[in-house]
Amino acid sequence: MSIIIRKDQWINLAIIASTLWFIWFASSHFDEYTVRILNNIAIFTILAVSYNLINGVTGQFSLEPNGFVAIGAYVTALLLLDGDAKSYQFDIEDPYPWVLALHANFIWALFFAGLFSALLALTLSFPVFRVRGDYLAIVTLGFGFIIRILAINNPEITNGSLGLNDIPEFSNLYWTGGIALLAVWGILNIVNSKFGRAMKAVRDDEDAAIAMGVNTFKIKTFAFCTSAFLEGVGGGLLAALLTSISPDLFTFFFTFQLLIIIVLGGLGSTTGAVIGTVLVIGGAEWMRFLDEPMNFGFFETPALPGMRMVVFSVILIFVMLFAREGIMGKRELKDLFKKAKK
Amino acid sequence: MILELKNVTKKFGGVTAIKDTTFRVNSKEIYGLIGPNGAGKTTMFNIITGNYEATEGDIIFRKEPLNGLKPHAIVRRGIARTFQNIRLFKSMSVMDNVLIGFDFQAKYTYFESILRFPRFFGEEKRIKKRAMEILEYFKIAEFSEQKATDLSYGQQRKVEIARALATNPVMLLLDEPAAGMNPSETEELANLIKSARDDFDLTILLIEHDMKFVNQLCDKVLVLDYGKTIFEGKPADAIRDKEVVAAYLGDFVSHD
Amino acid sequence: MNFLEFMQQMVNGFSLGSMYALIAIGYTMVYGVLRLINFAHGDIMMVGAFLGYFGMAVLDLPFVAAVVLSVVGSALLGMLTDKVAYRPLREAPKISLLITAIGISFFLENIFNVIFGGTSKPFPVPAYMEEIVNIGGLTLPASALMVPAVTLVLLGAILWVLYKTKYGMAIRALAFDVNTVNLMGIDANKIIMIVFGMGSALAAIGGIFWAVNYPSVEPMMGVLIGLKAFAAAVVGGIGSVGGAVIGGFIIGFTEVVVVAFLPEYGGYKDAFAFVLLILVLLFKPTGILGINFDKSRF
Structure with a gap:
């Protein structure tokens, strides 16, 4: 390897350095509300870039995030709560002894959250990737419901519909921002390798990819399991940020939000996924006014809970029909610099 | 000999797309598969590449059977292909x-x-x-x-x-490589295929309609008609074969 | 469990299966012509149920008139989604179509949530449907007999359309090859629109039956029912109308039987369809009567 640092590497270093500086600055200067939104943005960045890997880069339509985020959140919560804290809060049924025995520090908890999600994704890969067709979408949609049903019906593990509370609040901007940075780096490394090329080939033309000797089952499974791993980790960070979780937290709206993020940013672009996250998570905060009563001076509309969701779905349909490429198309940051040079 | 098809039959539902076809391709040969539309040429390709499974018969490549292998595994054994309509x-x-x-x-x-x-x-x-x-x-x-x-x-x-x-690859399957090209492009392509065969040590199996192209390029041809083999031999002899001419309904005449 | 109880459960399974079947037909027909999982289909069923509710509770229409309103309204909505949202994307990558379908689904759920509120509304079931019928000691509400009967009649009608009319032949031809349909001198878009109209009309009837049985409607009702009906379509063999009906009955009976005989698994009732879907994908992806769409055309 040469020691001379190329231009794009300088740009990358500058981005990493300024992100780290921003994390430090925000944690020490911003108020609690802003920091909470920044934490959300960091976690959703992890989720969006990994969701984009299976949907945008590999082109396999999937609706998995809420399921795997739920798994990650529960695994992390069960590992972070110690035996006493668990036996104290399990009100519906007594927890199994092995549930009480589970305990790990934050980093291992996040790792196991990811690993467990990835293993479940691996199991789902066999029924859905061995056949042609968009079964991944419907199976992952169902999977989200099943996880909820399992969480409600196994109070010995999950405390049922009451959920888990008093989870130690380990997440902060250093954790969420740091892992987000690592996730973006890892995903970009995959995209810019033979695996990423094969994923794009599967998206563009699956038959032609096979004719090039690409094992498409393996490639789709890699993409899906990687997404699931990071979604599990993201769920763990979320659990340690919110400090209490319940089955109703991880509804389909969670997945829908991520879908809008990656579609708006440009399906297939990791840079786009990051931009989409900032826009949608920031925008969702701002759009809270839609659900509330509105005063136009001369008349006042009643509160319309759910109006925000209507606006979200209209945005999604609109982007698909009239601006299918989203903001970035399939381009990345480095492609923009290339254009600028010409 | 590098590729051998033994008594290969392919049926789709009740329709027989290929009927009891046997042929051998020798190493370094340029072998043409010709025949009118719907004769089963592309189906033959898809059987060799593993996209379809033969209903009956064996495909032997470099002394090993290919039956039951996944398409990507067959590519890794040394058979590469192009598509009739370019698929980049x-x-x-x-x-x-x-x-x-x-x-x-x-x-x-x-x-x-x-x-x-x-x-x-x-x-x-x-x-x-x-x-x-x-x-x-x-x-x-x-x-x-x-x-x-x-x-x-x-x-x-x-x-x-x-x-x-x-x-x-050891063997290259070209599905109508000259389709949609003008005469000078076709000429250039023919030369390119010939030199690639020598420079990359290839055996080439190709499907083509353009008889001039086939004549110029192929060492041997197999003529299929509705899944049946009606001729195997030198391309120059194919044009003189009565059955082949009948199958094409005088197509050759208009091409020359 | 005695014989009567067993028969009672069988009738319940038949009734539930009929509803899944009616909804599954729409999934399978749209998949046949567009290779699209129409995520909005379950929500069209919800709209059908709500139109029935609206007709009776708000407009004070008699039941039959409310059904007509619901069927016509849903069919128009189905055709409208095709025209506005799906048709512009015929040449686009498949994933755009699927995302749009999810968008439509989420839109319908939430716009009904905003208009009618998220709580479930009691459905005004006409008295003659709640009347208890006694057949050899078996006591059933009249609706439990009407649902399968109407389903069988509708199935007969659909099969007649598909196999005996010019448009039906075009629909079946379209499932295999667009060119054949164009050769027949029929506009493929028109056929697809008819498919959406037929599927949505059947879903509306399924939705009304659902509302009569449980007697209530709510904006999210289409999500889980839709998912199960899609599973039914895959179990029966996606692309096949007969398969959708068989799959609907299999899922309906499984739910009823497991809840009746293994009550401790009652909490997992909604998961059975999903497990069946996974098993079918693993061991027989073409389903029971399936057509092999698997091989791409080279």
């Missing part, structure tokens, strides 16, 4: 299209790519150099960073053949 990866550059062919030859793991191990850089450098050599051979190196689908039709055809060669 439309979001990718010419270079990346060719690099896909090296997918299974680049020796680094998923984790090595995520963590950017030294082996990743070494292997990427190696396959990029070899991809460039192939592009240079086909005189399309100057387009390497352009989107593949932005190239002219003739150039796209070359990218597709280059991409197939990147899989390091």
Whole structure:
């Protein structure tokens, strides 16, 4: 390897350095509300870039995030709560002894959250990737419901519909921002390798990819399991940020939000996924006014809970029909610099 | 002999697409599969590449049966193909299209790519150099960073053949390579296929309608009609064969 | 469990299966012509149920008139989604179509949530449907007999359309090859629109039956029912109308039987369809009567 640092590497270093500086600055200067939104943005960045890997880069339509985020959140919560804290809060049924025995520090908890999600994704890969067709979408949609049903019906593990509370609040901007940075780096490394090329080939033309000797089952499974791993980790960070979780937290709206993020940013672009996250998570905060009563001076509309969701779905349909490429198309940051040079 | 089909039959539901076909392709041969539309030529390709499973019969490649192998595994054994209607990866550059062919030859793991191990850089450098050599051979190196689908039709055809060669095949299957080309492009392509055969040590099996092209290029032809073999031999003799002429209803005459 | 109880459960299974079947037909027909999982289909069923509710509770229409309103309204909505949202994307990558379908689904759920509120509304079931019928000691509400009967009649009608009319032949031809339909001199878009109209009309009837049985409607009712009906379509063999009906009955009976015989698994009732879907994908992806869409055309 040469020691001379190329231009794009300088740009990358500058981005990493300024992100780290921003994390430090925000944690020490911003108020609690802003920091909470920044934490959300960091976690959703992890989720969006990994969701984009299976949907945008590999082109396999999937609706998995809420399921795997739920798994990650529960695994992390069960590992972070110690035996006493668990036996104290399990009100519906007594927890199994092995549930009480589970305990790990934050980093291992996040790792196991990811690993467990990835293993479940691996199991789902066999029924859905061995056949042609968009079964991944419907199976992952169902999977989200099943996880909820399992969480409600196994109070010995999950405390049922009451959920888990008093989870130690380990997440902060250093954790969420740091892992987000690592996730973006890892995903970009995959995209810019033979695996990423094969994923794009599967998206563009699956038959032609096979004719090039690409094992498409393996490639789709890699993409899906990687997404699931990071979604599990993201769920763990979320659990340690919110400090209490319940089955109703991880509804389909969670997945829908991520879908809008990656579609708006440009399906297939990791840079786009990051931009989409900032826009949608920031925008969702701002759009809270839609659900509330509105005063136009001369008349006042009643509160319309759910109006925000209507606006979200209209945005999604609109982007698909009239601006299918989203903001970035399939381009990345480095492609923009290339254009600028010409 | 490098490829042998023994009594291959393929049925779709009740329809017999290929009936009891036997033929052998020798090493370094350019072998043509010809016949009118619907004769079963592309079906034959799809059986060899493993996209369809033969209802009956065996496919032997380099002394080993290919029956039951997955299509991507057959590519790795050394059979590459192109498609009748060019199918390049439309979001990718010419270079990346060719690099896909090296997918299974680049020796680094998923984790090595995520963590950017030294082996990743070494292997990427190696396959990029070899991809460039192939592009240079086909005189399309100057387009390497352009989107593949932005190239002219003739150039796209070359990218597709280059991409197939990147899989390091022993045998190349070309599905109507000259379709949609003008006479001078066809001429150039024929020369290119011939020289590629010699320079890359290839055996070539091709489907073609253009009899002039077949005549000029093929050492041997097999004529199919509704799934049945009606002739096997030198292309020059095929044109004189009564049954072949009848099958084409005088197609040859108008072409010459 | 005695014989009567067993028969009671069988009738319940038949009734539930009929509803899944009616909804599954729409999934399978749209998949046949467009290779699209129409995520909005379950929500069209919800709209059908709500139109029935609206007709009776708000407009004070008699039941039959409310059904007509619901069927016509849903069919128009189905055709409208095709025209506005799906048709512009015929040449686009498949994933755009699927995302749009999810968008439509989420839109319908939430716009009804905003208009009618998220709580479930009691459905005004006409008295003659709640009347208890006694057949050899078996006591059933009249609706439990009407649902399968109407389903069988509708199935007969659909099969007649598909196999005996010119448009039906075009629909079946379209499932295999667009060119054949164009050769027949029929506009493929028109056929697809008819398919959406037929599927949505059947879903509306399924939705009304659902509302009569449980007697309530709510904006999210289409999500889980839709998912199960899609599973039914895959189990029976996606692309096949007969298969959708068989799959609907299999899922309906499984739910009823497991809840009746293994009550401790009652909490997992909604998961059975999903497990069946996974098993079918693993061991027989073409389903029971399936057509092999698997092989791409080279």
